[in-house]
Amino acid sequence: MAQPSTNPSAPPRIVPEPGIRTLTGAQIIWDALERQGVEVVFGYPGGAIMPAYDALPGSTIRHVLVRHEQGAAHMADGYARASGRVGVAVATSGPGATNLVTGIANAMMDSIPIVCITGQVASTLIGSDAFQEIDFTGITLPITKHNFLVTRTEDIMPTIKQAFYIASSGRPGPVVVDIAKDAQNRSIEYQYDPSPVRLPGYRPERLPLPEELREAKEMIMEAKRPIIFCGHGVIRANATSLLLELVHKTNIPVALTLLGLGGFPARHERSLGMMGMHGEAWVNKAIQEADLIIALGMRFDDRVTGNLKTYAPNAKKIHVELDPAEINKNVKVDLPLLGDVREILRLLLPHLGPGDCAAWLAYIEELKGDSAVRDIQDLPDNGRLFAPHVINDLWRYTDGKALVVTDVGQHQMWEAQYYKHDHPRKLLTSGGAGTMGFALPAAMGARLACPNDEIWVIAGDGGFQMTASELATCAQENIKVNVAIINNGFLGMVRQWQQFFYGGRYVATPIKSPDYVMLAQAHGLKGICVTKRSDVRAAVEQARSNAETTLIDFRVEQQDSVYPMVPAGADLDAMIRRPKPELKSAPHNPIFETGDDK
Amino acid sequence: MTAPNQPTLRTFVAYVEDQPGVLNRIASLFRRRNFNIVSLNVGRTHEAGISRMTVVVEADDDKALRIEANLYKLVNVLSVEDISKQPNIVRDIALIKVKAPPEKRSEVLQLCQVFRARALDVGPDTLVVEVTGTQDKIEGLLAILAPFGVLEMVQSGTVAMTRGDISSAAKSIAQERPRIAVA
Numbered sequence: 096m097a098q099p100s101t102n103p104s105a106p107p108r109i110v111p112e113p114g115i116r117t118l119t120g121a122q123i124i125w126d127a128l129e130r131q132g133v134e135v136v137f138g139y140p141g142g143a144i145m146p147a148y149d150a151l152p153g154s155t156i157r158h159v160l161v162r163h164e165q166g167a168a169h170m171a172d173g174y175a176r177a178s179g180r181v182g183v184a185v186a187t188s189g190p191g192a193t194n195l196v197t198g199i200a201n202a203m204m205d206s207i208p209i210v211c212i213t214g215q216v217a218s219t220l221i222g223s224d225a226f227q228e229i230d231f232t233g234i235t236l237p238i239t240k241h242n243f244l245v246t247r248t249e250d251i252m253p254t255i256k257q258a259f260y261i262a263s264s265g266r267p268g269p270v271v272v273d274i275a276k277d278a279q280n281r282s283i284e285y286q287y288d289p290s291p292v293r294l295p296g297y298r299p300e301r302l303p304l305p306e307e308l309r310e311a312k313e314m315i316m317e318a319k320r321p322i323i324f325c326g327h328g329v330i331r332a333n334a335t336s337l338l339l340e341l342v343h344k345t346n347i348p349v350a351l352t353l354l355g356l357g358g359f360p361a362r363h364e365r366s367l368g369m370m371g372m373h374g375e376a377w378v379n380k381a382i383q384e385a386d387l388i389i390a391l392g393m394r395f396d397d398r399v400t401g402n403l404k405t406y407a408p409n410a411k412k413i414h415v416e417l418d419p420a421e422i423n424k425n426v427k428v429d430l431p432l433l434g435d436v437r438e439i440l441r442l443l444l445p446h447l448g449p450g451d452c453a454a455w456l457a458y459i460e461e462l463k464g465d466s467a468v469r470d471i472q473d474l475p476d477n478g479r480l481f482a483p484h485v486i487n488d489l490w491r492y493t494d495g496k497a498l499v500v501t502d503v504g505q506h507q508m509w510e511a512q513y514y515k516h517d518h519p520r521k522l523l524t525s526g527g528a529g530t531m532g533f534a535l536p537a538a539m540g541a542r543l544a545c546p547n548d549e550i551w552v553i554a555g556d557g558g559f560q561m562t563a564s565e566l567a568t569c570a571q572e573n574i575k576v577n578v579a580i581i582n583n584g585f586l587g588m589v590r591q592w593q594q595f596f597y598g599g600r601y602v603a604t605p606i607k608s609p610d611y612v613m614l615a616q617a618h619g620l621k622g623i624c625v626t627k628r629s630d631v632r633a634a635v636e637q638a639r640s641n642a643e644t645t646l647i648d649f650r651v652e653q654q655d656s657v658y659p660m661v662p663a664g665a666d667l668d669a670m671i672r673r674p675k676p677e678l679k680s681a682p683h684n685p686i687f688e689t690g691d692d693k
Numbered sequence: 694m695t696a697p698n699q700p701t702l703r704t705f706v707a708y709v710e711d712q713p714g715v716l717n718r719i720a721s722l723f724r725r726r727n728f729n730i731v732s733l734n735v736g737r738t739h740e741a742g743i744s745r746m747t748v749v750v751e752a753d754d755d756k757a758l759r760i761e762a763n764l765y766k767l768v769n770v771l772s773v774e775d776i777s778k779q780p781n782i783v784r785d786i787a788l789i790k791v792k793a794p795p796e797k798r799s800e801v802l803q804l805c806q807v808f809r810a811r812a813l814d815v816g817p818d819t820l821v822v823e824v825t826g827t828q829d830k831i832e833g834l835l836a837i838l839a840p841f842g843v844l845e846m847v848q849s850g851t852v853a854m855t856r857g858d859i860s861s862a863a864k865s866i867a868q869e870r871p872r873i874a875v876a
Contacts, residue, residue, distance in 0.1 A: 232714070233717075236717065236718060236721050237721055237725045240768075241768045244714075261768060294768060295710070295771055296709075296710060296767070296768055296769055296770050296771040296772075297768045418762075418766070419762035419765065420759055420762035420763045420765075420766055422758070422759075422762070423755050423758065423759070424759060427755070
């Protein structure tokens, strides 16, 4: 249980201390990164970062040349999500840096520790609108946890140390280190300072008071209709086994946020699945009727709560959260417990026991009853290919063990519904920012963090085309991932909203794709096109056995929608359900879930 | 007495590292979180490298707590305290240039005396007066001087300090700040 909170799998690094050396700022950058345990960086060279690139061959660090800096930021992000370590992206000044912005914002919204090293024009030119000069610390101020502009060679090493510390401690987040070109070029007498970082204004650790923990214990033991929320914080804090212990002790059911998926085993009998806009009806109903919510490491996002005025009206709320600024931001809570989820669970667990919630559990089973025939089962089996089928089959054929990276949109919600993750860090998805184009580069970063995992990208035809250029990076760097493109010829989620809320006017949502098989081949990779459900298995097996990245173009039903759905801002239990099809398909429907799907 | 959750003017005292860009970080935070700054003052303290800010914001209790928590998230912010509910001293300073031809001069000066405003400069037809105090007092003097013709005016941001013993924000700078809570 005593694993460290940030670097669960970081190999211990013993670097012999070489004493004082004369190094350039550029060499110092790599030395400082090596000392942080960095093994790989994702980047793209350019004028203001050229000194650093020139010094790269002297380093043990692997560099992955991306095709667009947004890809570098997402790769660093995917690397960080999959490993729990800090991911690193490198870019030059000006447009190189601004191309990182989307990826940085994405990491910020999901609290992902990445460090972005960017070149800046020489300190003597800053402010002069020099070639490729952009005020990058200014631009990234609201989308970083912190950022630095380094103009002195002496400051490079201490700043990189601080950047890693800030990025990975407390509530993690992206940190930008913008380094002027002349600071990279100058040589100084250098010795690494191994002492711990001290930042007087930064105190990431905190713990609740004993009386607060006592109050929490009483609230939990008295509750008749309690429910636990598992958020991203559970995974970040490596608290999944403690959460399991909590559930075994108390028997309280668990609902999960999108980013919390995998934080509690999906196939556990107390798992209710994902809550919120596309959560199952019984989860949202249970939340609305609960008398106690124990929210662990989540932030009551609007996609989770629906209408705040009618949200969980009868529930007392305990909010276990690391960031005090999240307390009472969206939902007023009765008892905030500030601190690391794992530490707080560790302190609470000895005092908890089985409560009296048998009636509540029976009631939830009853709620599930009417949905036991799940959406996927209501889909007509008419020979066409449905996206939920593809994802459900992929889950089955990969034994639920793949590391799945999704893009953003309908396929993302279907993945959350039909790929049941039992382990943490096996679903990487852009939650807060909802960044299309995330999946492929993030999966490539995850590949380098987890060389032994089977990695699947699930992306829509829209999002995939946003960063498809990184296929060339896959080919050049021999990065193998499996890619399932859920190709419906539409920007599906927007089309779904147009269908529900904009009178079915499909404006700018039909989207043409290239021939993905040929696109893969053009990169020296493999491509497969699937149009029938019966061909899914063979394609999945083929992709898995191929040595190179393989794209599968799943041509799915064009105008299918994600159900259930709580319209934005509506009451949580006011959901749109899948319209019942005329069940002409009689007694035996081969797409009915089988017993082993449960 | 105002109801507990009505927006009122809240005064925050923050100690920050005296580094380039810190003011920008704080201003950016208030803009991004949609907290409306009524007044903002930054200045040096008796300790080198540390600046003290006084920020006046309109906020209810919940929002005030969130402002404090968000300020703490900034790495360069050393300590924060909402001093609105403690006995405190709040001061602004204003310079007012008022039309005062020789025949009106003594009348203006007499009125200024009532407000304990000092004359800083006498021109052939103008007076510059300095007044220190609360916003109310400054507005009071301004209203009195208005009929003579106010030509220019400048006002500082509010500075504030708690009465009595050292404030907790200042104490935490003086000593190593304790952890927020210890179990």
